[in-house]
Amino acid sequence: MRALWTVLFKELIENARDRRTLLSALVIGPLGGPLLFGVMINLTLERGRERAEQALELPVAGRSAAPNLVAFLEREGVKISELPGGAAAAADAVRQRKARIVLVIPDEYGAQLRAGEPAGVKLYTDTSDTSASGDRSRAEALLRGYGGQIAAWRLQARGLSPLLMQPVAVDEVDVSTPAARALALLGMLSYFIVFATLMGGLYVAIDTTAGERERGSLEPLLTLPVPRRALVYGKVLASGVYMALSLLLNLAAFAVSLRFVRLDTVGMALNLGPAVALGIFAVMLPFVLVGSSLMTIVASFTRSYREAQSWLAAVLLVPTLPIIFASLYQVPSRTDLMWVPSLSQHLLIQSLLRGEELSPLHVALSVGATLAIGALLARIAVRLYEREKILG
Amino acid sequence: MIVIDSLAKRFGAVEAVREVSLEAADARVTGLLGPNGAGKSTTLRLLYGALRPDRGRALVDGLDVATQPRAALARLGVLPHNAGVYPLLTARENIRYFGALHGMAGRALERRIDELGELLELGAILERRTKGFSQGERLKVALARALVHNPQNVVLDEPTNGLDVLATRNLRELIRRLRDAGHCLLFSSHVMQEVSALCDEIVIVAHGRVVARGTPEALRAQVPGGSLEDAFVAALDAGTA
Structure with a gap:
């Protein structure tokens, strides 16, 4: 038991001096998620709001x-601005992304309109620019509306x-509210x-296993009169x-960063x-033992620090897969x-987060099952270290 | 005192150690001499419990490494081949870690580390992180680590590998001092001069077997001309024949 603490404290101190460990445990792991998440959720909320609120510039x-x-x-x-230079200038403006859309009205527009012919106007746009799609459809709808109005007057005259023009009335009902999108996020x-959580221990797990072997300090360690399980449990x-x-740290960062996300504007409380x-x-916490x-098991199988890094990158995905499916x-x-x-932790x-009461049975099952699986995995890690092959 | 009794170890199709027996007495330096791949490191790994023998046994002060590993290893100080140290820990912390794992603590442990610092002439580097240490400095730290519990028996696997002349000389002196203090020393080498300069007893192994043993003088007397090199080559030839 004393040996276990000795190993634990030594690994804690050694890794506290390792820049890679600190970077992943104190910076990338805890802050990466909240940052990315904050940006994602804000974009989702913004996109919905922007469309309705901002005036169309044309x-x-x-x-x-x-x-x-x-x-x-x-x-x-609509905010109208004058663009001198005709069709050529319009195409350039769109191509150079100075404007998302440009309306070009030819000189013969007035004559065509008076003669009752279809009066041509040109809407310049770049369909490869996805950010312009909202503006484009708004402008098209407005122009259709204007055309519809003239048609109605002509029929009335x-x-x-004018209802003859509208044999079928389509009303689009969008049920995807920004709030629903935020909930999915x-x-x-x-x-x-x-x-x-996994990121925090990634480099420690590599350093204490594959790293220790690569440095040549594993064999001296195994010549000590200490049971292997004390060494492995310590690691x-x-x-x-x-x-x-x-x-x-991650939870603290989330708690702080989500204060800046205006979830209340879409009627959601987080x-x-x-x-x-x-x-x-x-x-x-029980999941920490599993992770x-x-x-430790995977890193112990690998032959070098680098190999351990590649394998653990894959291991990082395994526990996150059930969550992705579940969400x-x-x-x-x-x-x-x-x-x-x-999966149980996710649920x-x-x-x-929804502020629901947790079922004690669910909590007990999650904690018990996760700890049991974690203890089993730790036991397997010990068995690995009891094999001769661990020295490579 | 170390007794190795008919050890054998096979890795798949390779018989690394066929049959090795030897006795390393207290207050003596015993050299395990042999070409690369002769089975020296495997023999020592079987002795300090990193590998389990297929046959035979190893005793440290009468304690069987297989059945009483912890008691046997507590009486053994081991410097494995190419032993590494923890670069982010200071020399003292490296030594302290092993001392603590041997059950030492507090003032007694720190005093022992100071003692080893003097014995191995670590000086100011004792308090420095071992990152950037020279090969010789790293070896000193690894050696101090192996000696921290003042073991009666000391096993060194190719300790002079990669050392410069001065460091090799210092190491030789240290081995002699430990012997004079009554310790049992067993070390392996493929460098004959080193073994002849240092050993009271030489065990020559080739192809996983002991092919000759005796004091340097006795081995020299076995060949005309009386050089240890001739004796070594003659023993190898006899072993392969």
Whole structure:
């Protein structure tokens, strides 16, 4: 038991001096997720808001040829600006992304309109510019609306009902609200939490196993009168401590950064105060044992530091896969899923974030099953170190 | 005192050690001499428990390494081949780690580290991180680490590998001092001069077997001309024949 503490403290101190460990446990792991998540969720919220709120900007070439059309657009709140130079200038402006769309009104527009022929206007746009698609469809809708109005007047002037023009009335009902999109994103929150937790112990797990062998310090260590399990448990716990640290910082960073996300503007309340953050920490702690044991096992199989790095990058994905599926398919919290590490944590975290009461049975199953699997993995790691082959 | 009794070890199709027996007495330096691949390192690894023998046994002060590993290893100080140190720890921390794993602690441990620092002439580097140490400095730290619990028996696997002349000389002196203090020393080498300069007893191994043994004088007397090199080559020839 004393040997275990000796190994644990030595690995903690040694890794505290390792820049790679500190970077992954204190910076990349904890902060990467909140940053990315904050940007993602803000973009989702912004996109919805922008479209409705911002006035459409429309540069027009040849506006003097169609004063009524321009007046109509201005009444609809479009910001019209004059673009001199005709069609060539319009194409250039769009191509150089100075404008997303440009309306070009030819000189013969007025004559065509008076003669009752289709009066041609040109809407310059670049369909490869995805950011212009919103502006384009708004402008098209407005121009269609203006055309519809003129058509209605012409029919009325001939004594016909304008409704003849509308045999089918299509009304689009968009049920995807920004709030719903944000909710789907929140499902990814636990993905980032699991990722940050694993990142925290990644380099410690490599350093204490593959790194130790590569440096040639493993063999001297194994000549000591110390049971192998004390050495391995010490190493697993050292990764675990860094994982817990990374997890804690990650939750703090999320709690702070999500204050700047205006979820209330879309009628959503996100429940991530100190109490919920601590709850998530407690729910995640058993998973730390699974993660650190798993990484220790995989890193022990590899022949070098670099090989361990590539393998562990793959291992990082394994516990996050169930979460991705669960959040894509919106899997509800179920008792039979509480046996699965990472998935059960994800489901419990979702409940905590929604402010729901946790089922004691679910918590007990998640904690018990995760700890049991973690202990089994740690035991396997010990068996690996009891083999002769561990020296490579 | 170390007794190796008919050890054998096979890796797949390769018989690394066919049959090696030897005795290394207290207050003596015993050299395990042999060409590369003769089975020296495997024999020593079987002795210090890193490998399990297919046959035979190894005793440290009468304790069987296979059945009483912890008691046997506690009486053994080991410097494995190309032993590495922890670069982010200071020399003292490196030594302290092993001392603590041997169950030492507190003032007694620190005093022992100071003692080793003097014995190995570590000087100021004792408090420096070992990153950037020379090969000789790293070896000193690894050696101090192996000696921290003041073991009666000391096993060194090719300790002079990669050392310059001065460092080799210092190491030789240290080995003699440990012998004079009554320790049992067993070390392996493929360099004959080194073994002849240092050993009270030489065991020559080739192809996993002991092909000759005796004091340097006795081995020299076996060949006309009386050079140890001739004796070494003659023993190897006899072993392969």
